[in-house]
Amino acid sequence: xxxxxxxxxxxxxxxxxxxxxxxxxxxxxxxxxxxxxxxxxxxxxxxxxxxxxxxxxxxxxxxxxxxxxxxxxxxxxxxxxxxxxxxxxxxxxxxxxxxxxxxxxxxxxxxxxxxxxxxxxxxxxxxxxxxxxxxxxxxxxxxxxxxxxxxxxxxxxxxxxxxxxxxxxxxxxxxxxxxxxxxxxxxxxxxxxxxxxxxxxxxxxxxxxxxxxxxxxxxxxxxxxxxxxxxxxxxxxxxxxxxxxxxxxxxxxxxxxxxxxxxxxxxxxxxxxxxxxxxxxxxxxxxxxxxxxxxxxxxxxxxxxxxxxxxxxxxxxxxxxxxxxxxxxxxxxxxxxxxxxxxxxxxxxxxxxxxxxxxxxxxxxxxxxxxxxxx
Numbered sequence: 001x002x003x004x005x006x007x008x009x010x011x012x013x014x015x016x017x018x019x020x021x022x023x024x025x026x027x028x029x030x031x032x033x034x035x036x037x038x039x040x041x042x043x044x045x046x047x048x049x050x051x052x053x054x055x056x057x058x059x060x061x062x063x064x065x066x067x068x069x070x071x072x073x074x075x076x077x078x079x080x081x082x083x084x085x086x087x088x089x090x091x092x093x094x095x096x097x098x099x100x101x102x103x104x105x106x107x108x109x110x111x112x113x114x115x116x117x118x119x120x121x122x123x124x125x126x127x128x129x130x131x132x133x134x135x136x137x138x139x140x141x142x143x144x145x146x147x148x149x150x151x152x153x154x155x156x157x158x159x160x161x162x163x164x165x166x167x168x169x170x171x172x173x174x175x176x177x178x179x180x181x182x183x184x185x186x187x188x189x190x191x192x193x194x195x196x197x198x199x200x201x202x203x204x205x206x207x208x209x210x211x212x213x214x215x216x217x218x219x220x221x222x223x224x225x226x227x228x229x230x231x232x233x234x235x236x237x238x239x240x241x242x243x244x245x246x247x248x249x250x251x252x253x254x255x256x257x258x259x260x261x262x263x264x265x266x267x268x269x270x271x272x273x274x275x276x277x278x279x280x281x282x283x284x285x286x287x288x289x290x291x292x293x294x295x296x297x298x299x300x301x302x303x304x305x306x307x308x309x310x311x312x313x314x315x316x317x318x319x320x321x322x323x324x325x326x327x328x329x330x331x332x333x334x335x336x337x338x339x340x341x342x343x344x345x346x347x348x349x350x351x352x353x354x355x356x357x358x359x360x361x362x363x364x365x366x367x368x369x370x371x372x373x374x375x
Contacts, residue, residue, distance in 0.1 A: 007083045007330045010150075012108040015069055016096065016128055017116040019089030020052075020059025020285065026092070027052045030059075033091040048246075051289045061284040062092070064313065065116070068282070071314040072322055079323060084108070090131050097135040104144050111149045112326060113368060116281045118156040120212035120349070121193055121201045125154070126358040129366035136367055136374050148375075150333070151368040152325045154349035156216045157223070157342045160321025161312055165220075165278055166227045168309035172274045173232070175307050180271035182234045187261055188221040190279025191286060192242035192254045203354045214240070214254070219344040220278050236274075243295070244286045258291065259298040262306070272305040282313050 021030040027049040028042065035045065052059060069087050076083055084106075088099030103111060113132065117124035132149055140146050155161050173181055193201075193213065202212025217240055225238045241261040242254045256264070258275065265273055275295060277287050291308050299306040312318040324341055332338045332351055340348035353369035365373050 005082070006327055007081055009333055010083065010110045010112045010326070010330055012103055012106075012111050013072070013083055013085045013326060014099065014103070014111050014113045014149075015065060015072070015085060015087045015116070016113050016132070017065050017087070017089050018061060018284075019092030019095075020061040021092065022058055022062055024053060024057030027057050030092050051285060054293075055285070055288065059285050060288060061282065062089075064282040064284060065089075067314050068116075068319070071316075071319045075316075075319045075323055081323065081326075083326065088135075090128065096131055097138050100135050100139060100147070101142075101144065104139060104147060109145070109147050111147050112329060113149060113151045114322060114325070115151065118154060118161055118281065119190075119201075119216050119279065120154055120358060122197050122358045122360055123191075123193060124213075125151075125353065126360065126366055126369075129353065129368050129372075130360070130364045132367035133365040133373065137365075146374055149368050150329065150351070151353070152322075152329055153340075153351050154216070155321060155325055156220055157344045157346060157348075158321045158325065159341060159343055160315075160317040160319075160324065162220060162223050162343050164312045164315040164317055165276065165309065166224050166231075168311075169224055169228055169274055169276050170231060172276075172307035172309040173228070173236075176272050176274070176305060180305055183271040184236055184274055185265050185270045185272070186221075186225060186228070186236050186238035186274045186276055187258060187265075188217065188224070188238060188240045189243050189258050189275055189277045189291065190217050190240070192245040192257070194247065195252045195254065197358075198254055201358050203350070203357045216346060217279060219346050221276075223344050224276065224278070237270075243290045258295050262295060262298050262302060262304060266302040266304045270304070272307075273299070274307050274309055276309045277311055280311050281318075282311050287311060 021027045028045055031045040031049055065087060073085050086099050086103055088094055088096035115128045136146050173184060176184055198213045199210055202210055221240050229235045241256050241258050243258045245253050275291055280287055328338050329351060342348050355371035367374050
């Protein structure tokens with residue numbers, strides 16, 4: 001290996017995210033992108049879009065991705081890693097296909113992808129891989145050379161993801177009134193998904209078939225709760241709960257919802273709650289609205305003291321974890337022995353998603369996996 005190229009064979013990193021509107025005029029077109037093919041009427045989109053209009057029509061996710069992009073580039077430069085970093089979105093500018101087109105024109109042929117979702121699920125992994133396949137097919141149809149694209153493994157149990165959240169929960173507990181602090185309950189929150197998607201998440205062959213989404217979140221929650229107990233001497237009760245449900249009401253989704261959970265905890269006599277959004281990388285709309293707005297309003301109605309702990313955002317430990325994941329995957333691709341940096345009981349996720357993992361209701365081609373049409 002060329003010591004100047006520890007990221008070989010890769011020549012670029014792509015930050016792949018959800019995207020969000022950047023002004024009032026963007027809200028409905030953005031939601032049309034998100035819901036395309038579902039036949040949702042414009043009036044319903046306007047109702048959903050009110051969450052964005054309440055924040056000036058601007059989702060914070062794009063600025064958060066810009067900050068992460070800058071932090072990763074700075075970290076790579078300080079670590080003497082010559083690996084350019086690009087950014088593309090699923091649902092808003094910069095669009096994924098446009099970014100990949102730019103990368104090809106810049107001569108990038110081996111691309112690593114970092115998705116801003118740490119866990120296994122259709123919406124958090126395979127759907128992004130389907131988006132990659134769509135974009136690569138578009139490049140092929142344009143007569144452009146299609147790059148080889150690989151995805152970084154799920155990083156939910158990397159210390160650089162877990163340890164900032166431990167510190168965030170500790171800070172939130174410290175911020176509670178002293179008379180309720182030691183009696184506080186921790187509500188670990190993540191995005192609700194349909195039960196069918198949760199049951200089907202993860203590999204379809206080998207160890208750990210199905211149920212990976214909940215299993216991975218529970219592992220992270222236990223890691224944080226155990227660390228809080230060790231550092232404070234207090235064993236806080238905790239539960240994994242859900243938020244941001246959407247879709248038809250007759251379809252069962254993961255429960256309980258965070259607002260229902262707050263009411264239940266208050267009725268049982270809990271003195272305070274720390275909401276820890278372990279399912280999210282940054283403080284985007286699901287955090288700012290569903291937790292900081294709706295859940296806090298519910299807590300005020302109940303008279304229940306609550307605090308919301310921080311997401312990892314651009315914490316230097318998370319940024320360093322991205323570098324670590326890149327070097328780990330590059331070494332593995334070169335055939336070198338790699339000891340993945342992980343916490344908890346589940347082990348490291350696979351570098352290559354097995355064929356058919358996290359299946360959708362309607363099968364579609366997905367890149368960056370064993371069943372990729374572009375490998």
